[in-house]
Amino acid sequence: MKNRALTCMIGLFLIFLSSCQTVPITGRGQLSLVSSDQMQAMSLDAYRDFLSKNEVIRGTPEAGQVQRVGGRIRTAVERYFAERNMSARLSGYQWEFNLIKDSSANAWAMPGGKVAVYTGILPMTRGDSGLAVVMGHEIAHVVAEHGNERMSQALVTQMGGMALGAALAQRSEGTKNLFGALFGVGTQVGVLLPYSRLQESEADHLGLIFMAMAGYDPREATDFWQRMGAQKEKGSVPEFLSTHPTGATRIENIRNLIPEAMKYYRP
Numbered sequence: 001m002k003n004r005a006l007t008c009m010i011g012l013f014l015i016f017l018s019s020c021q022t023v024p025i026t027g028r029g030q031l032s033l034v035s036s037d038q039m040q041a042m043s044l045d046a047y048r049d050f051l052s053k054n055e056v057i058r059g060t061p062e063a064g065q066v067q068r069v070g071g072r073i074r075t076a077v078e079r080y081f082a083e084r085n086m087s088a089r090l091s092g093y094q095w096e097f098n099l100i101k102d103s104s105a106n107a108w109a110m111p112g113g114k115v116a117v118y119t120g121i122l123p124m125t126r127g128d129s130g131l132a133v134v135m136g137h138e139i140a141h142v143v144a145e146h147g148n149e150r151m152s153q154a155l156v157t158q159m160g161g162m163a164l165g166a167a168l169a170q171r172s173e174g175t176k177n178l179f180g181a182l183f184g185v186g187t188q189v190g191v192l193l194p195y196s197r198l199q200e201s202e203a204d205h206l207g208l209i210f211m212a213m214a215g216y217d218p219r220e221a222t223d224f225w226q227r228m229g230a231q232k233e234k235g236s237v238p239e240f241l242s243t244h245p246t247g248a249t250r251i252e253n254i255r256n257l258i259p260e261a262m263k264y265y266r267p
Helices: 002-019 036-052 061-083 120-124 130-141 148-157 161-170 173-182 197-213 220-232 239-243 247-261
Strands: 018-023 029-031 095-098 107-110 114-118
Touching: 029 148, 036 107, 036 114, 036 148, 061 095, 061 197, 095 173, 107 130, 114 120, 120 130, 120 173, 120 220, 130 148, 130 197, 130 220, 148 173, 148 197, 148 220, 161 220, 197 220, 197 247
Parallel strands: 095 114
Antiparallel strands: 018 029, 107 114
């Protein structure tokens, strides 16, 4: 029993040793056990399944707005990474920005660049800049590989050293099921479970910088989150807040980050 426990501990240690990376801009170290290729393949399957079961709005001014804002932020992010010889971090990304007919005030993104914005959140965004706050935040989750990090943490929690290695090597059914559980695949809403407070703060940070790089005023973020908070105070909690909690502390943190983001802002 002791030998088995020791083997597992050694196995986990070796996995951790070879599976760390840093988040762009913030430099925070994170666990990354699952390859980007694996995450993107599972994400693509799940996203296609979601689109097949929900109405995608196409050819309208609102759909064009989602494509335009998402495309501008994507271009800015890719340029930033290229200028720093980091384009490999975005290898294999297949960006998609779709507007979904749903009255919920919500938006989400999956690994590999799959983004969904619900029609119900557009009254809260009130234009391109407000939408850039939402999409910058979601794109930040993708670029920071928070999905991979959460998947890696769950794998470690549920599997020991040797079992973990086998699951990763074989892309076992258990690994796929875990992805489905973490990313809400097959549920009615089809949205991701809440990220950690650390990941949310990091997405706020990167999202402000990404929207600024794309030419959107990051100062718009405080107004957007105040509008979302006002809805919560009225007793109507937008879906976006169920996975993206807000409050005075968060808004204050965003205010503190704005001076840094403004350094990237070119109207």
